[in-house]
Amino acid sequence: MVKTKKLSKRELILTEAAKLFKDRGYGGTSMRDLAGQVGMEAASMYNHIKAKDEILASICFRISGLYISQLGEISATEASYGDKIKALIRLHIRLMVEDGPAVSVANHDWKYLPEPKLGEFKQARKTYEKGFAALIEAGIAAGEFQPVNVSVALFTILSAVRWIELWFRPGRELSAEELEANIITVLLNGLERK
């Protein structure tokens, strides 16, 4: 089991890096900080990773890949558009709760990717947003949703779930399931009673 050990050390670095990047930002995290958290010297980490920005890229693209593949699966189901949107909202919340630091990094620090990777990541994001928007548009065309501007609806939904990381502490006052139910209520039914 040679590969296993190698990968697990590397993934330890990636995991700890995501936590630190989330807290202090990419630029605010030094390789020595990260090494201290991992439990080795900064130089030693270069046996497992190629460069600091490769760490960032690994985190970002793992998350974007997850989102895009899940979007494909959900789109392909036979559910109503409302249920598809709900499933996507649940996906975002679940990933945020389970993989919080990495999602946070992919949302905030992607802009520090060096240029070949930066363009690829932007494109991946655009791909995801286009797929999400297509569902909203189809839902409006089917009379299932209100005839609202598609971009506004898309980003209102996306942003509403991206900020969960900032205040949600699982088990404190609110469970993940209650969180899902409440957010879906607000976004799909609106705040006002009718």
Added chain:
Amino acid sequence: MVKTKKLSKRELILTEAAKLFKDRGYGGTSMRDLAGQVGMEAASMYNHIKAKDEILASICFRISGLYISQLGEISATEASYGDKIKALIRLHIRLMVEDGPAVSVANHDWKYLPEPKLGEFKQARKTYEKGFAALIEAGIAAGEFQPVNVSVALFTILSAVRWIELWFRPGRELSAEELEANIITVLLNGLERK
């Protein structure tokens, strides 16, 4: 007019700093970068500001002060709770459109404030959120809103408007007024038709 000139140079620095901080982040912006944008040498800026983090603090507290004072005014009116929430949403959108870079910095880079200031800023934010939440809670108690979790509603609304900066380009396809109307529709009435 001695004071006027002094203030305008300082404010030029603050304005350009907000733009750079928004694009490259606080840590990703060097004093030499900023000086180049302002049109002077890095050392020269220290005739107008005390330190780099003082720039960050000025930007953050100016924005937080704006939000808190406006919240006070809106809370004191005699409108319905729905109209108060709408007014707050419009406030967020207007500030984002008119003062975009500074709002963006106050939303993303506040965590790099050094420790005495950091605590103050956190408290200011909490003050604002408490005031906002009180309006939602009162609206629910009055039967005007759905009995949803107050924190969830609060942060869903707050986050929905914070991301405008990322994709909204005024005059392109959508005006600020249409933006307001659409966001309010989604948040207050929900996406689904009923």
Added chain:
DNA sequence: ACTGAAAACTAACTAATGTTCGTTACCCTT
């Protein structure tokens, strides 16, 4: 025109950054 302050400049300092180098310890296979 003179003066004194405000504000610009050049140069430099210290600290910290990402990364590389050469070497050493470890450990699995033979």
Added chain:
DNA sequence: AAGGGTAACGAACATTAGTTAGTTTTCAGT
């Protein structure tokens, strides 16, 4: 027991960071 590759290390590299010191320029008020 020996060999060889993996992964750890300490030291050092060049670069860049924020900031300060000292000096010169600009310019409004007398």
